[in-house]
Amino acid sequence: MSKAEHQQRKELQSLTKKETAFKGNHLNLVIEKFKFNGKEKAFEIVERRPAVAILPITNNNEIIFVKQYRRAIKAITTEIPAGICEEGEAPSSTAIREMQEEIGFKPNTLIPFGRIHTTAGFCNELIEIFIGKDLEKSFLECDEDEEIDVITASFEKAKEMIFSGEITDSKTICTIFKYLNWINKL
Numbered sequence: 001m002s003k004a005e006h007q008q009r010k011e012l013q014s015l016t017k018k019e020t021a022f023k024g025n026h027l028n029l030v031i032e033k034f035k036f037n038g039k040e041k042a043f044e045i046v047e048r049r050p051a052v053a054i055l056p057i058t059n060n061n062e063i064i065f066v067k068q069y070r071r072a073i074k075a076i077t078t079e080i081p082a083g084i085c086e087e088g089e090a091p092s093s094t095a096i097r098e099m100q101e102e103i104g105f106k107p108n109t110l111i112p113f114g115r116i117h118t119t120a121g122f123c124n125e126l127i128e129i130f131i132g133k134d135l136e137k138s139f140l141e142c143d144e145d146e147e148i149d150v151i152t153a154s155f156e157k158a159k160e161m162i163f164s165g166e167i168t169d170s171k172t173i174c175t176i177f178k179y180l181n182w183i184n185k186l
Helices: 003-013 091-102 155-164 170-185
Strands: 015-023 027-036 039-048 051-056 062-070 075-079 082-084 105-117 126-137 148-154
Touching (some): 051 062, 051 105, 051 170, 062 155, 075 170, 082 091, 091 105, 105 170, 148 155
Parallel strands (some): 051 126
Antiparallel strands (some): 015 027
16 A cells, blocks of 8 residues: 555545535635544635536637636736536536537537546545537526637647646646647647
8 A cells, every 4th residue: 555545545534523614606615623632623624616627629629718816826828728517517518508608609629527526625626627629619607707809829829828827727737738738749
């Protein structure tokens, strides 16, 4: 058994208390208490529903991005479309809905492309990644609190935007580089 596996087993066996300190619409804050070497330690964990992110690729081999103001970082970000799964909604359905709401396109080809944990040190957020291709116009109303601008960029321009710091969103950076690595290995 590896050290990491041993640590995981030890933590699971030593859980003494779990309580929800905050319950919100999009996340919960849970306090888990464990016994370590006879002492109790508390860990704050953010729990979120599963989410999706989609790399929408046009027939011209460009990426469609959304630009939106993010209150948590008080800045406008450039990101690939993404969103939280509704209760009981399949990730693929969420991906199609979010593309329609955020960029006004529906993918005729939706390819599952893995998953990422965004901040595993304190949050259980899991994002299912998809590639959306063969896009057709199909618009759904955005969420009432979203003001989104839609832009397109080549993969080369997207890399420049990442290296210049214009794109800082981790799911976007991860997905673009994973995709570029994948297509270069085919």
